[in-house]
Amino acid sequence: MAVLKKIFSKSNRLRLTKLPSGAFALDRDGHVIVSTLPQNFPEAQMREIGQRVLEFFRRAQTAQVPMQELNVYYPSLKLTARNLRGGAIIFLVPQSLPKN
Amino acid sequence: MGSDNNIARAKVLLVDDDQDFLEVYWEILKAIHNEPEVHTASTGARALALLESEPFNLLIVDLNMPKMDGLQVIAIARRKYPRLRIVVWTAIADEQFRARAYGMGVDQYWQKPSSEDDRKHFLESIETLLQNETQGGFRGVQSKSLVDLIQLECLSQNSTMFRISNGTLDGKIWIDTGEVVDAETGETKGEAAFRAILGWKAGNFELLPGDESRERTIFSSYHALLLEVAQALDEAGGGVTPLAPIDPDAPASPLMSLTRFSGVQWVLTVGAAPKFDVQSWGLESPDQVSDWTTASLKSFADLGDRLQAGPLQQMTAMSATNHVAFADSVKGELCVGFRSTLKSDEVRESMRNIIGKWLS
Numbered sequence: 104m105a106v107l108k109k110i111f112s113k114s115n116r117l118r119l120t121k122l123p124s125g126a127f128a129l130d131r132d133g134h135v136i137v138s139t140l141p142q143n144f145p146e147a148q149m150r151e152i153g154q155r156v157l158e159f160f161r162r163a164q165t166a167q168v169p170m171q172e173l174n175v176y177y178p179s180l181k182l183t184a185r186n187l188r189g190g191a192i193i194f195l196v197p198q199s200l201p202k203n
Numbered sequence: 204m205g206s207d208n209n210i211a212r213a214k215v216l217l218v219d220d221d222q223d224f225l226e227v228y229w230e231i232l233k234a235i236h237n238e239p240e241v242h243t244a245s246t247g248a249r250a251l252a253l254l255e256s257e258p259f260n261l262l263i264v265d266l267n268m269p270k271m272d273g274l275q276v277i278a279i280a281r282r283k284y285p286r287l288r289i290v291v292w293t294a295i296a297d298e299q300f301r302a303r304a305y306g307m308g309v310d311q312y313w314q315k316p317s318s319e320d321d322r323k324h325f326l327e328s329i330e331t332l333l334q335n336e337t338q339g340g341f342r343g344v345q346s347k348s349l350v351d352l353i354q355l356e357c358l359s360q361n362s363t364m365f366r367i368s369n370g371t372l373d374g375k376i377w378i379d380t381g382e383v384v385d386a387e388t389g390e391t392k393g394e395a396a397f398r399a400i401l402g403w404k405a406g407n408f409e410l411l412p413g414d415e416s417r418e419r420t421i422f423s424s425y426h427a428l429l430l431e432v433a434q435a436l437d438e439a440g441g442g443v444t445p446l447a448p449i450d451p452d453a454p455a456s457p458l459m460s461l462t463r464f465s466g467v468q469w470v471l472t473v474g475a476a477p478k479f480d481v482q483s484w485g486l487e488s489p490d491q492v493s494d495w496t497t498a499s500l501k502s503f504a505d506l507g508d509r510l511q512a513g514p515l516q517q518m519t520a521m522s523a524t525n526h527v528a529f530a531d532s533v534k535g536e537l538c539v540g541f542r543s544t545l546k547s548d549e550v551r552e553s554m555r556n557i558i559g560k561w562l563s
Contacts, residue, residue, distance in 0.1 A: 122510065122511075122512060123510075148509075148510075151506075151509070152506065152510075155502045155503065155506055158498070158502065159499050159502070159503075159520075162494070162495040162498055162499065163495060163520065163527075165491060165495070166488065166491035166492045166494070166495040167487065167488055167491065168492060168495070168522075168525070168527060168540070169522060170520040170521065170522045170527065171521060171522045171523065172520060172521040172522070173518070173519075173520045174518065174519045174520070174521075174547065175503050175506075175515065175518050176515075176516040176517045176518070177507045177510075177512035177513045177514070177515060177516060178512070178513035178514070178516065179512050179513050180507075180510060180512035180513075182503075182506075
């Protein structure tokens with residue numbers, strides 16, 4: 104019994120973090136201007152996502168294929184980004200299993 | 204020969220910097236009786252990249268385009284693809300441009316249709332041109348063969364000089380008072396040159412004034428010469444030119460099978476490690492697009508790991524002029540450009556099919 108208690112005690116349980124749901128906007132330098140993401144979602148991670156998105160749009164421009172919208176599909180998350188004159192607005196939508 | 208099946212495979216490249224015209228005529232041309240495979244390009248450079256990627260039967264090109272204008276495209280296309288039919292469609296009504304375009308060997312010169320009647324005539328002429336294409340022929344006078352043209356000149360007892368070009372090859376045939384007196388192509392002269400020139404299946408010709416002082420090197424009658432050539436062509440099985448391989452030497456892209464899917468404008472693949480070899484179809488700057496593809500796929504695959512959202516499945520990007528989809532697999536990376544008329548779901552669906560084909 105004591106062993107079970109030890110295993111399932113709150114302190115040893117892995118902390119599950121939910122995938123973020125919401126949107127945030129960045130300026131052309133990658134600074135977060137506004138966000139509707141949960142407050143516990145780290146700003147550093149927001150900036151990291153933003154940098155990757157801005158880099159995508161910049162490289163598209165360099166490759167002479169300028170793009171206005173980006174959709175990235177993962178099994179459990181969809182990321183949609185819109186190019187805003189060098190900055191971007193990014194939507195994160197967790198995906199659920201299709202209902203049958 | 205010339206069956207509906209052959210005609211249906213005709214490939215048309217439509218070039219115009221006006222995206223609206225491209226979209227409208229892409230739909231219209233696809234629906235004509237011959238049901239050609241229609242591709243579009245909004246710049247001259249992209250048109251040449253497409254021509255380089257695979258053979259086309261017909262190029263329909265606007266004259267007034269930024270960076271590389273239509274005349275530049277025609278000059279290059281005519282030199283590199285002598286068998287390609289070229290039609291100019293333009294808003295320019297200037298006779299000088301019409302003359303220049305015909306001088307460069309275009310088959311037809313059209314002002315952009317402004318009425319329903321114009322449009323109907325334009326489409327009928329394109330249909331006819333694609334039907335005639337099944338029979339090869341020299342441009343200039345209703346696609347007559349060179350044998351017909353020489354016969355006409357000789358029967359008329361004319362003195363004239365034919366200057367004939369077939370890609371990088373040039374030839375000349377002199378006719379004096381209805382008799383073939385001399386011919387020349389490269390280092391070859393006389394009857395051998397005459398036979399060589401008449402062995403060309405298509406090209407351009409000009410009729411220039413004859414040269415009475417030309418030394419005679421051919422003494423056979425034109426009847427005998429033409430009969431001999433006709434027999435040689437028959438024996439070589441060159442009577443009728445099949446439609447599909449416009450230029451037998453043109454390289455066939457290994458990516459061609461991926462371009463048959465709905466709305467595909469260009470395709471790029473980056474091979475798996477360690478070679479990372481890049482192959483592309485219909486792209487102006489494949490190196491830059493391959494860099495973009497590799498960097499983006501890596502960046503968002505990493506992000507998926509960091510967010511614990513699972514492996515990257517697919518990426519699509521949209522703009523007003525075209526859409527792009529990316530995918531990664533054991534075979535390497537795939538990036539496909541689509542027409543902007545496709546909806547996001549259609550791009551994803553088409554990309555899924557393309558990936559299936561690519562991996563099969």
